[in-house]
Amino acid sequence: MTVADVQGIGPSGLGGGATVAVDHPAVVEPRLATPRRYLMCPPEHFTVSYAINPWMNPEVAVDTAEAIRQWDALRRTYERLGHTVEVIDAEPGLPDMVFAANSGTVVDGRVLGARFRAPERAAEAEHYRRWFVRNGFRDVVMPSCTNEAEGDFTWTGSLLLAGTGFRTDPGAHSEAQETLGVPVVSLRLIDPRYYHLDVALFVLSEGSATVAPLVAYYPEAFSPGSLRVLRRLFPDAVIATEHDAACLGLNAVSDGRNVVLPIEAVGLAEQVAQRGFEPHFVDIGELRKSGGGPKCCTMELRG
Template sequence: MYVKNGTGVLKKVLLSKPEYLKATPINEIAKKWDLHLDIDKMLLEHELFVQAYLDNGVEVEFLDADADRPNSVFSRDFGGCIKEGYILGRFKEPIRYKEHVDYEAKMEELGIPVVARCEEGLFEGGDFAFLNENTIAIGMVARTNEQGIEEIKKAIEPLGYEVIPVRCKEEYLHLDMCFNLVDDTLAVAYKEGLPSEFVERLEKMGIEIIPVSEESIFAHGCNLQALGDKRVLSLKSNQYVNEELRKRGMKVIELDITEILKAGGGPHCMTFPLLRE
C-alpha cells in the first residue's frame, strides 16, 4: 500500500533540491522573471519546506539535484502514486526529459513498482488529483493530453479506479494550479476555470470549494499540500485562503517561500507523495 488518496495522513515524500533551478520561460509565471534566480535564497526556502515536513512526522527522500534536470525540484510532475505503485508520466518540455530516467531509477531504488507508464501520450503529475480512494481527476491543461490519459485509464481502470479528464485553459499549466483537495470534502479552486460538469461532480460528492480568483492561480493560491488530519502546507502570502481554511477547522502550516515560486511551482508541485495512511 502506497498512496490510497489525496488527503490521508502523509508519511513519506520524495523531493529534490533547487540547486540548479532557473526561471526557464516554459510557463506563464516563469516568463515574468529573470532566468537567474537567487540560489542561496531558494536553498534556504527549501530547507524550511523540508523542516515543515519533518516537524509534521513526514519522512523525506531526496533525488539528488542535477544541472541537466534543473526543474526536478518540482518532483510532483514525473508521475502519480496510487496504492498499487506509481504511474510514470511523459514530459512535454525537453528540459525535463532526464527526469524520466532519474526518477524512475529512484523509484526502483525505493522498491516502488511501475503500474502504468505513458509511452506515446503526455502526462505530468501536476495534473493528477485523487477525489476519493477510487476516483482520480487528471487535468488536460498544458502538458497532459488525451492520449496520455487514455494510456493511464487502460492501465488502472482494471484496478478499480475511475479516471475523470478535466480540461482547463492552457495558461493554468496544471490542474493543481487551479484546483486542490485539501481535506476529504474540502477543496480550494478557481471554479470558473473548471468545466461545469466537473464542478457539479464535486458538489455531488459533497466537496465544498473555497473559491479563489483567476489571479490567485499565478500566485499559487491553490497550490497547497494536504498532510492529513486537517493539516495543510500553504504559503505565508496566501492570507485569504489560509484564513478561510482556518475557519473550517484546518491547521495551516505557512511557508515563507517566494523565490522558488518564480519558476512556476509551489508546495504541491515540489512534493511527490510516496506513502499516505
C-alpha cells in the same frame, strides 16, 4: 490573532512553516492528520533558463541559494508535522527537477511515471523512474501518452481527478485508469496561468466509502463543463479568490488537518481554518519564478 492579522508580513516576519492562530467558528468538523511519505528533490541547479509557462521569464534573476533555503524550510515543515521525506539527487542541467510532483503518480504502491510535453524537462522522467526501481517499487509503468503526473493527477481518496488543456494529453487519463486501477474524472483547464491541475485545485481531506472528500479550487481555471462537474462532485468545496490563486495558494499540501501553503495566501488560509484545518505558511517566492509552489515540490508516495 486571526489570519487577517498577518496581512503584509513578509518572510522575515513569518518564517517557513509558521502557523497562524485563527478564530474558529463555534462548531467545526474535527480534522485528523495522517502521516504521509513524500519524495522531494533539492533545487541545487534551479534557475529559469527557458520559458514553458507564463510564470517563467529567463530575464528575471533567480537566487538559487534562496531557493534552496525555501525548499529546505518546506522539507523541515513536513518533518515537523510528522511526515517522512525521501530525497532524490538533483541532476545538473535539469533546473526544474525540483518539482518532483511532475514525475510520478503513486497509488497503492503502483507507479505511473511521467512523459513531459516540454523537451527541456524530458530527461527528468528517467531519473525518477530509476529512483522508484532502486527504492523497492516493483510496479512501475512509464506512459505512452504525455502525462505530467501529479501536476495534472490529483488523488481524492476515491477517484483520480485528471487535468488536461495545456500539458497532459486526454489519452493519459484512460492510461492512468488502466495502470493505477482507479476511476478517473477528466477536467479541462482554460487559463494558461493555471497550466497544471495542481495550481488550480488541491485536496484538503481525502474521501472514503463513507466520507466525501473536501477540495479547494479556483473556478475560473476550468472550462464551463468541468466547473459543473466540480460543483456536482464537491458541493462543499472551498472556493479560492483570484488573489489566492494568483500567488499559487492552491499549490498546497494537506495531510487531512495541516495545510501547507504559500505565505501570501492569507484569504485561503482563513477559509480552510474556518473548516477546522490548521494553516502552515511557507515562502516559495523564488520557486514561484518557475511557476511552482509547495505541491509542485512534493510527490506523495502512497502505499
